[in-house]
Amino acid sequence: MVHRILIVTAVAAEADSVSAGLGLGDPEPLPLPGGLVLRRHENRVDVLVGGVGPAAVAAATGTALAYASLKDGGYGLVVSAGIAGGFQPAAPVGSVVVSSAIVAADLGAETPDGYLTVEELGFGRSAHPVPEALTDRIVAALAALATGCTLAPVLTVSTVTGTARRAAELAERHPTAAAEAMEGFGVAEAAAVYGVPVVEVRAVSNAVGPRDRAAWRIGEALGALRHTFELLGSTVFVEAHA
Ligand SMILES: O=C(O)c1cccc(C(=O)CC[C@H]2O[C@@H](n3cnc4c(=O)[nH]cnc43)[C@H](O)[C@@H]2O)c1
Secondary structure, X not given: OXXXXXXXXXXXXXXXXXXXXXXXXXXXXXXXXXXXXXXXXXXXXXXXXXXXXXXXXXXXXXXXXXXXXXHOOOEEEEEEEEEEEEOOOOXXXXXXEEEEEEEEOOOEEEEOOEEEEHHHHOOOOOEEEOOHHHHHHHHHHHHHOOOOEEEEEEEXXXXXXXXXXXXXXXHHXXXXXXXXXXXXXXXXXXXHHOOOOEEEXXXXXXXXXXXOHHHXXXXXXXXXXXXXXXXXXXXXXXXXXX
């Protein structure tokens, strides 16, 4: 039984870092509906550029999962990967965050008395758990990272935080969160439909707070992402595929 792994990023630069880190050589391109292309590495790990934001990436992840379940055996693990904003001081720029939970931070309703989650509104869910046995193995494998690795909830937002006020609001509602990005919850929703475990792995390119795009350290974060998948490719992913 093959337990292939699906890794989903937002943009091609992130997928390039992940693919390079895996060290499995040049992938075979596998076209999917909608112009999506799976990068298949040694029939073990597929990397997919799924688009920016939870909706685009949920559609792309769902397409890959549907294809695999109908055509070639499905996946044993789905990973949402890329760069992210880090809440300070928990996740400094250049460090890596592994999700203990994947949380939709703006899926709810504002009221004069504060924010209500979809659970409080009586429909849907705003968080996906991540199996502890999986995060334990990932954190152990990433102990070799010089920049460190934090295990904490990762928020999914549709709008990148750009003010100190919004950062403080999110930190108050999610005091243990270490990072925000824009895709994790969408990937997790699609994985849940197929009953496949999911985890989010992010390298921090910028601090969550007042917008300063010039200060984003994208190259540094992509380097950390590459090193992260180098470490996972030779440990956790080998075990997961066995
Ligand atoms: O311009 C480039 O070279 C470049 C290379 C790789 C990635 C990018 C992106 O802009 C990726 C967008 C992606 O990054 C996540 N992200 C990063 N920082 C934050 C943040 O502070 N808040 C929310 N999301 C963030 C997000 O998942 C985007 O999809 C550019």
